Amino acid sequence: LRDGPLKGRHVVVTSGPTHEPIDPVRYIANRSSGAQGTAMAAALRDLGARVTFVTGPADVPPPAGVDVVRVQTAREMAAAVQATHPADAAVFAAAVADWRVENASGSKMKKDGSGKAPALEFAENPDILAGVSQMGAGRPGLVVGFAAETDDVVANATAKRLRKGCDWIVANDVSAETGIMGGDENAIVLIDGDGADIWPRLPKAEVARRLALRIAGAIGAG
Numbered sequence: 459l460r461d462g463p464l465k466g467r468h469v470v471v472t473s474g475p476t477h478e479p480i481d482p483v484r485y486i487a488n489r490s491s492g493a494q495g496t497a498m499a500a501a502l503r504d505l506g507a508r509v510t511f512v513t514g515p516a517d518v519p520p521p522a523g524v525d526v527v528r529v530q531t532a533r534e535m536a537a538a539v540q541a542t543h544p545a546d547a548a549v550f551a552a553a554v555a556d557w558r559v560e561n562a563s564g565s566k567m568k569k570d571g572s573g574k575a576p577a578l579e580f581a582e583n584p585d586i587l588a589g590v591s592q593m594g595a596g597r598p599g600l601v602v603g604f605a606a607e608t609d610d611v612v613a614n615a616t617a618k619r620l621r622k623g624c625d626w627i628v629a630n631d632v633s634a635e636t637g638i639m640g641g642d643e644n645a646i647v648l649i650d651g652d653g654a655d656i657w658p659r660l661p662k663a664e665v666a667r668r669l670a671l672r673i674a675g676a677i678g679a680g
C-alpha cells in the first residue's frame with residue numbers, strides 16, 4: 459500500500475458488466491468495458507487506499523495492487539460486495555444488469571423443429587448501490603453511484619441520487635454519438651447534495667484521478 463491521503467482507508471469499487479445466463483453457453487450482457495471502474499480502482503490505490511475491486515467480465519484487465527474479486531452475475535456481485543464490509547467508501551461503477559433470466563436452462567437450449575422461439579422470463583436483480591446506500595449501521599461513509607444516461611442527464615441523475623440514497627452520483631451521457639461507452643474519454647457531471655458540477659471531457663484516467671482526490675477530501679486523512 460502506498461503513502462497518500464487514503465492510506466488506512468478501505469474502498470470498494472465495482473466495475474464491468476454482468477453476465478446473466480440464458481443457458482450454459484448463452485448470456486445477456488451490456489457494452490460496459492470496465493474502463494472507468496478500473497481507472498477508479500487504480501486512482502484510489504495511487505492515493506494509498508486498500509481497494510477491493512469487484513468486477514464482472516470486463517474487456518480491460520484489473521489494475522495491479524488491488525484485491526480482485528471476479529463475478530459473473532448481478533447476484534454474485536451483490537454477495538461479493540456484501541462480503542467486503544466494513545468499507546470507508548464504496549464506488550459503484552459496474553453496469554449491473556437490471557434483470558436476470560428467471561427461466562434460464564440448465565442445459566443448452568435447442569431448436570425443436572417447430573419453428574417456435576423460446577420465451578425468456580425476467581426477474582429483477584438486486585440493486586447493489588441502493589442496498590449499500592440504505593444499509594444503516596455499517597454503511598460506508600461515502601457511497602458513490604454512476605448514472606449512464608442518454609437524455610436529461612442532470613435531471614435524471616439528480617433524481618437517481620435521491621432514489622438510491624447515495625451521496626454522490628457520477629453522471630455521464632452514453633448516447634452512441636458521444637463514444638463514451640467503450641471509449642477512452644468521459645464527460646461527467648458530479649452530483650452531490652449541493653448540486654451539479656459539470657466537468658470538461660477528459661481521459662477516463664484523469665476523471666478517475668480527480669474523483670479519487672475528491673473522495674480523499676471527503677474521507678481521507680487530508
Ligand code: C5P
Nearest residue numbers: 550551552554583584585586587603604
Ligand atoms: O439505476 P441505474 O442502473 O441507472 O443505476 C446505476 C448505478 O447503480 C450504478 O452506480 C450501478 O453500479 C448501480 N447499480 C447497482 N446494482 C444494480 C443496478 C445498478 O449497484 N442492480
